[in-house]
Amino acid sequence: MNTPTPGALAEKILSGVGGSENIESLTHCATRLRFQLRDGEKVDQAALDALDGVMGTVPQSGDRFQIVIGGAVAGVYSDLMNLPSMTGGATPRPPSDAEVKAEIRAKGRGRFAWLDNFFEYLSDSFRPLLGVLLGASLIIAIASMLDAFGLVDFRSADKSATWVFVDSMWRSVLYFLPIMVAYNAAKKLKIDPWVGATVMAAVMTPNFTGMIGSKTPGVTTTTNTTLGTSESVAHVFGLPMQLNDYGGQVFVPLLMVALLALVYKGLKRIFPENVQMVFVPFFSMLIMIPLTAFLIGPMGVWAGNGLGTGLSWLNGNAPIVFAIVIPMLYPFLVPLGLHWPLNALMLVNINTLGYDFIQGPMGTWNFACFGATAGVLLLSVRHREKDMRQTATGALAAGLLGGISEPSLYGIHLRFKRIYPRMLVGCLVGGVIIGVLGGVNTKAFAFTSLLTIPVFDPMIKYIIAISAAFFTSMALVYFADYRTKEERAQVNAERDAAEAAPGDKAVVPAQTVAADDRELVAVGAAAAASAGSVAKAATAAGTPVADEAPVAGKGLELTAPVAGRVVGLGEVEDPVFASRALGEGVGIEPADGRVVAPVDGELITVADTGHAFGIRTANGVEVLIHVGIDTVKMQGKGFDVRVAAGQKVSAGDLLAEVDLAAVRAAGHPAVTLMTVLNTADMTSVEPHTGQDVTAGTPVVTVRR
Structure with a gap:
């Protein structure tokens, strides 16, 4: 061509x-x-x-x-x-009358923006935990499988030390989930995440939980006859404080961090910057730990207990309605952690009635959830979405084998709002079937997975209900897609660009290249928001490139353009950089705003806005330095450029000084990206991530 x-x-x-x-x-x-x-x-x-x-x-x-x-x-x-x-x-x-009306209608729809922000807050609070949630879920799945085959009594109260230890392996994630969620939620709201984690941890220490049911002076304990649970109250500074075990409670940290963010940011406005490091965390803890212990924590527990009491009444007075309500409520209870009190109610039912009426209808919700995940998995295979395929495969395995819905919810469903309405249809179908067929009970507390189907009675009714829920959700998600038409087009375009980029096949392990046949190029890392591998585009634009490879053994160092923490391109928020369409490289979370040349060469590109620089070395290595993501929208504000296109630079020469505070205030990530644009022409490009560097430190090795 x-x-x-x-x-x-x-x-x-x-x-x-x-x-x-x-x-x-x-x-x-x-x-x-x-x-x-x-x-x-x-x-x-x-x-x-x-x-x-x-x-x-x-x-x-x-x-x-x-x-x-x-x-x-x-x-x-x-x-x-x-x-x-x-x-x-x-x-x-000039806009037409119709466009003006459309703009007004769009502003009216903006009153629901809080719902979008709420789901985003939930999603970002849990998404980083997907790996450990999957790990814990698979441990549970294995133990549940052994329990189903009668090899071990997974629920026994007198298990051996071996199985107590195995329990600790997965309970570590689920019990301390509130602390992890608090950390991520605080990070999402752009406050110190360790303060959020500390506030939540304060009400989960052995000192705090040890008072529950104890004879500590000032502590009284009563019994809730409906739920069969004990309730302890401590009198602290003369004020009553309800004591609860907050293990597994995620609603409490989400609510707590939302209030903590207001307190933390307010304190930052009060204290001078030079003393904020000491006094802002101190007063945040001093204010929020008591608020959490006295008010926020009990509110979450009260909400859960109130829900349990209401469901018990509903099952006794309208069991058919109950069979429909349970699977329709669970999709909203689980993300907030409000489903945990129902586990206590299930155990009480088994101990008092000899059976439980909640787990059967709950199973239809679980399988509707897993069916939606199966629909996403089929779509990810169809559209060649590698990351989503891996996520959905793990979540589906954890669900079908372990009965765990959290990986599906937090890893997929809460990220894509189109899934929930379709999943709810599956919940409704399964619930209606159980209600019409007369209900399903169980005499054991079981994870609702494929392995625990035999514990439900009548089993055939249960199988019909969960199958209908599963395949209804799967079909609706698959045929309607979990992405909008525009999102699908964008994701497919990025996928095609990544698949078409020849850079990946050029990257080979360093040990496979003979030392005397390769040129070493250490590349410093930093780059942000844009597009793809320049070798082809440079040719299309008539830009000359070096015709000869460098002499074997001759070294050329490209060093970090900014000081900071080095991360992989897969961790940055720009999909084009993350897909390596602009070549392999690294990102750096900058510690300061000085941007320097990473290599000797000629500046072939200097953006008018000062956010991007392209350098070509004498040997034809093309390097892109991109400061921040979408910072082109700042139109040069906060960027003091010190060079011009066509200028020769040496490694370490100052390219620009950037006001990082202005970048962040404008809502843009400040990560600085650096990629080797003509990665396809290299033997390999090897980023060195996970280190803190100063400007001038080698962070990527390029071999010709």
Whole structure:
């Protein structure tokens, strides 16, 4: 295929986005053209993806569209703007009456933005815990399997030390989940996460829990006749404080951290910056630990106990309604941790009645949840989503074998709002079947998994109900998708760009390359928000590249452009960088705003906004330094650029000084990204992550 001339490429891009009359506005960052279109449906995405010089396309909501060009983006942008048909184009037109009305309606819908924020808060509080949740769930699944086959009594009160130890392996996650959730929730709300964890841990220490049911002076204990549980109250400073075991309670830390964030940020406004490190955590703990112990914690427990009492009444007076209500409530109780008191009620039922009436209907919720996960798994296979396929496979295994819904909920369902309505239909179908067939009971406390089906009676009714719930949710999620049409298009575009990028096959283990046949290049890490591997784009734009490889054994060092913590590209929030479409490299969480050259070379790109720099070495290694994610939107505010395009620089030369506080205040991650744009031309690119570095420290090794 012949490479189009720059002007021809611009014309084909213009045609692909629907012509100049369809362009509301056009800007560019270090690697992407960013279009605001009047009608996104007019884009011929397939034709654009097929163009030489285009590395990928990224459709976005609101008729926004991005085209990944690479290092030649400035030239392509200039060619586009200079096309005759673009004269006076790419400027906003006055909105029509219909658009004005639509904007007003959109503002009206904004009153539900709290719901989006709430789900995001839940999701981000649990998502980092997915790995340990899956680990604990699989341990439970193995133990449950052994229990089902009669090899060990998993629920025995007098288990051997061996099985007590095995219990501790998974209970460590579930019991201390409130502390982990508090840490993540505090991090999400941008306050010190260790303060959040400390406040929650204070009411989970042996000192605190040891007072429950004890004869400590000032502690009184009573019994709840409905739930069969004991309730202890301590008189602290003359005030009554309800004592609870908060193990496994996640509603309490979520509520606590929301209030802690207000206190913490308020204290930061009160105390001068030079004493905040001491006094802000101190007063936060002094205020929030008592509030949690006296008010927030008991509120969570009271909510759970009240729910249990209500369900007991409902089952006694309207059992058919109960069979429907339970599976419909559980999807909302589990994320908040309010389902834990029901476990106590299940045990009370078994001890007093000889059977339990909750676990049967609850099983239909679990299998509806697992069915939704199965639908996501099928879609991830269909659309070649590797990460989601791995997540869904683990969550489904934990669910079907261990009866654990948390990995599915926290890892998938709470991240995609389209899943819940479809999962609820499965819950409803399963609940109706159990209600119509007369209910399902069990004489054992069991995880509702495939392995525990035999403990339910009548078993055939239970199988019919959970099968209907599972396959209903699976079908609805699969055929409707868990992503919107726009999200699916964007994810598929990013996947195609990642699969098309040749960089991965160029990366080989260092030990497979002979020492005298390779050139070492240590690359310093930092980069943020843009597009894909520049070798192809540079050729398309007519940019010359080095024709000869460097002499074997000759070293060239590219060092960290900023001081800070080195992370892998997979950990950054920009999907294009994370997919390695712009080449392999690293990210650095910057400790200061000084950005220096990581290598000797020529500045082939200096963004007008100061957020991105492209350097080409004498040997043709192309390096992109990108400061922050989406910082192009800051339009240069906070960026003091000290160099210009075409300038020769040496490693360590100052490129820019960045006001990191301004970047963060604008809502942008400050992570600095650095990638080797022509990774495909290298034998290997090996990032060295997980270390704290100063500017000038080698962080990536590139071998020619």
